[in-house]
Amino acid sequence: MPDVAKDRSMQLQKEMIGRHFDKLARAREQGRKVVYTFVPGNLTELLLSFDVLPVLPEINALQSGMRGTSGRYIMEAEKAGHSEDVCTYVKCDIGMLRSGNIGPTGQPLPLPDLLLLSYTGCYTFMKWFELLREAYDCPTVFFHVPYQGQGVMTPQHREYMVRQLREQVIPALERVSGRRYDEDRLRALLRQSRQAEDDLVAVFEAAKGVPSPLDAYFGGVYYVGPIFSAFRGSQEAAEYYRALREEVEDRAARGLGPVTPEGPLNDQRYRLVVEGPPNWTHFREFWKMFYDEKAVVVASTYTKVGGTYDGGFRHDPDDPLGTLADYCAGCYTNLSLPNRVEMIARYLHDYKADGFLINSVKSCNSFSAGQLMILREVERRTGVPGAFIESDLVDPRYFSAANIKNRLESYFQMIDARGAGRSQ
């Protein structure tokens, strides 16, 4: 296997994450408080304003998947009675907990002082934290984000969320951290979020260029790492996104494609939009199936699960709690099927894509329910053919490489044949 080629930004990110896990490993001895929370609807700036350390179980699970330990953790959870059909993020997390809570970097993870459950459309999140509450016996705070069934958030929705933040979430954080809520500090953090968000959007929009200087799925999931997890609002995140933007803009200016594990993909034959999370256990193998065919992903919905910024939303330091509410409501997991269709159709048009692919995840009903209807509706509206494959998040048993490869190859050939047909 050749050496993996890496962008400079990836190195920066690796260092950030390393530092964060070091902090977590030393949290107890340094008296730092720890809050477990989820990616969609994360309130990172608020947590950082209380100086508590966020832990994101989904990120731990996906990292375990990438590092090859998730299979063992899932079996461990199944031994404890969690069925085969349960979300594999949950089982991976429970298995990790039962195996001594050693995090993905090999360092121990601290126990939570608080479970902050932001509910943004995924019902499993509730069940997950019920299990963790049982295991850790710690306080839990529930922040309910109304589902965007009608496609818009009403003033009442917003007021309802702000009231929860004031009356439930902030008091819980005050109790855990022993600090008073400091709105000025929150504003300062939100200001830094805004800058990072501007840079992130510039990065993703660079994929409108031909060739695309980035892969908005396989690279994109790395790019959103800091802003979706423990770093949004931090100085280091702002610096990371500035560096990333410069890197991507530089590649765009030189007409270069993204850097894959086997080198740059400058010659791009297919431009795709992808819906759904990636498979993490065979991430490299999965990616290879794309770049071997010279396929680049120009936009993806999964990179919007922890926040949707390309529609214009930015965190607003002048309305700190209202803006957090707006942010949560707009996360991709909280969007209705018509909104998701709208987003994919828009991406196909704006990013001049040749096709779109749905990776349907076996154990994630939150994502996969309705995906076939999305497929048909997007095809109907845009006339662009879609492809449908199935895999899983972190259960290595559900990745059938030969099947997926067969399907992807067929799909790419179908795009070719249709293209040839049109030009006849």
Place this chain on the structure above:
Amino acid sequence: MSTAVAKVPCVVGVDLGSTTSKAVVLDDEGRVLGRGITNSRSSYDRAVELARVEAFVSARFQVLRRNVAHAAGTEALARLLAAFRTEQYLVQLGQLRVALDREVACRVRAEAKEAVSGAVAYTVGRMCEEEEKRFEEPSPEERSDFFRDAANSAYSRIAEEVAAQRGLSFDLLLGLFDKCIIQVENAPLELGFVQHIDAALARCGAGPELREGVEAAVATEFVVRSTVGTGYGRARLPFPKEQIRSEILCHGLGAHAMFPATRTVLDIGGQDTKAIQVDEKGIVTSFQMNDRCAAGCGRYLGYIADEMNLGLHELGPLAEKGRRPVKINSTCTVFAGAELRERLSLGDKREDILAGLHRAIMLRAMSLLARSGGIQNEFTFTGGVARNRAAVRALRELVEEHYGARTINISPESIFTGALGAALFAKRMVAS
């Protein structure tokens, strides 16, 4: 008499399926010259070679047919073809005998060697005699196209009888066959037209018109201008990437060539079920395939046939006799096997259980068809399972129930659809 060498430009499509490998040869005008099929066995390389040999044998018969059908009559031609098949079969039996002798010599205990050797010789001898007789029968019983299956069925029957008569272990005799049949399948066999046509001519006592035609067919040189491969084993083919096509595209194009008004294609192969929508040019517009699990595909039927101790080709005819189909699990092959045994023990009739199993397969297919966008106008059913009449009947019923009246096309050559599509892609490559 000297025969001028006729050069026939052609293209070839090969489809390396999980169960069978197929090849189709097309002439310059896109007409089918020949088709060949063999079981895929453990070696795709051998399978594709044999399928090609078979396709060219059939292409030479096609040349023969075009040249002399009028003069010699179609009956004489059919008889020559049957004689040719008999010669091929006898050659393979000869190979089987050699392999069996070798196996007996090195594996059977010294004291039993003679008895086992005699039993094997007798069994294969009887198989040869039966084959000779079969040729003489006006309408011989249907049997599998594959040497493995046909020989297995005859060998088991005779060996069982011999074992009982001579006090030998039937399992031992069967075990020897299982070991040797793989060797025969994987050994290079000369099964081509040139090797056996003379013996076939002698066997059927062909007249001079036919002999002349044969000489011309032997002298015909097929000039392969392009080959395209598809199917699960396509990565094994020593072709550049542009000569490899996905079987989804090939089935779409193949079905369109057979039935140009087709808009929906259902292909049920060994391990895949594919629901495909095509446009008016045969280009695929969307498709869905089974995921994670291959219950309901051809292999499901293979497993059930084994469970019931039947040949795969016997399943459909038996199921067709079913009057009250039993409901059977369609989501797990192994569970279906368990249900089948349970049903048998409860006294359900074999044909009713089999009718239920065929319906179960089609229920899975209906769900994929729905996912791909349903059944539009004309609908074509392809793949090995389309040869099974009970499966076709179940499909017709379900399509009618769910979509109302639809034209359902099934070609007798449906198993070659993928290879035909591949050959058409090869033809396009030549054209461009």
